Amino acid sequence: MDSILEVESYCNSDNTISFTDGNTTSSAGTTSSSQSASSSSNSSSARSPSRYENQKRRDWNTFGQYLKNHRPPLALSRCSGAHVLEFLRYLDQFGKTKVHTPICPFYGHPNPPAPCPCPLRQAWGSLDALIGRLRAAYEENGGKPEMNPFGARAVRLYLREVRDLQSKARGISYEKKKKPKQQPQPPTLPPPSSAS
Numbered sequence: 001m002d003s004i005l006e007v008e009s010y011c012n013s014d015n016t017i018s019f020t021d022g023n024t025t026s027s028a029g030t031t032s033s034s035q036s037a038s039s040s041s042n043s044s045s046a047r048s049p050s051r052y053e054n055q056k057r058r059d060w061n062t063f064g065q066y067l068k069n070h071r072p073p074l075a076l077s078r079c080s081g082a083h084v085l086e087f088l089r090y091l092d093q094f095g096k097t098k099v100h101t102p103i104c105p106f107y108g109h110p111n112p113p114a115p116c117p118c119p120l121r122q123a124w125g126s127l128d129a130l131i132g133r134l135r136a137a138y139e140e141n142g143g144k145p146e147m148n149p150f151g152a153r154a155v156r157l158y159l160r161e162v163r164d165l166q167s168k169a170r171g172i173s174y175e176k177k178k179k180p181k182q183q184p185q186p187p188t189l190p191p192p193s194s195a196s
Contacts, residue, residue, distance in 0.1 A: 052133070059130055060137040063087060076143075081152025084134075088127055088158065095122035100169045108171040124163040131155060 049057070066087050067074045074083060098112075099121045106112035135150035145151070 056133040056137050059133050060141070063134055066090065079149045081149050081154040084131075084149050084152065084155050085158050088122070088131075088155075091127075091130075092119075092121045095120045097121050097123040097126075097166070098170075099166055102169075107169060110171040118169075121166070124159065124166050127162060128159055131159065 064076075067076060067079065067083075070083075097120060098116075098118055100107040100109070100112070100116065100118045104116050104118050106114075106116055106118075131150050135148055138148050138150055139145055149155070
């Protein structure tokens with residue numbers, strides 16, 4: 001029988017998610033977790049993790065807590081793009097970005113002159129950065145890139161939809177900035193010499 005690494009998650013006492021090999025058990029009968037490359041490299045260096053690494057760890061722990069509190073509790077190996085979308089929608093309740101509805105008189109205005117009852121949502125840029133960090137954390141913690149739920153097509157389409165909706169609602173363009181094309185300069189000719 002082939003021994004396949006089954007991506008199984010559990011929440012440690014310090015609320016971190018680890019991937020484990022379902023076939024490897026310790027003498028006490030508990031499943032031992034595999035060490036991630038990033039944690040072993042961080043422990044060998046004396047410097048503290050970067051802001052990005054700290055945020056990625058916090059995001060990963062938050063997602064793990066979300067899975068643990070999910071009803072029924074959800075193992076990371078069973079997590080799909082649909083669960084990631086559910087998590088992103090759950091995060092919307094903590095958003096601070098006003099997203100005007102099409103019936104709002106301030107729809108399309110970046111700086112409305114008065115308050116309105118439109119909902120607060122997570123900003124597209126925040127969601128995009130969050131998914132990027134979670135996608136990296138998933139693979140750093142032993143997940144296979146082809147099984148990464150944060151890279152699912154549904155998640156990419158959702159982010160694009162949120163970007164377009166917020167762009168229209170707030171009157172802000174999220175177009176990628178294009179670098180001006182460098183036109184090849186014609187070779188410069190030496191100045192004509194004045195013959196006298």
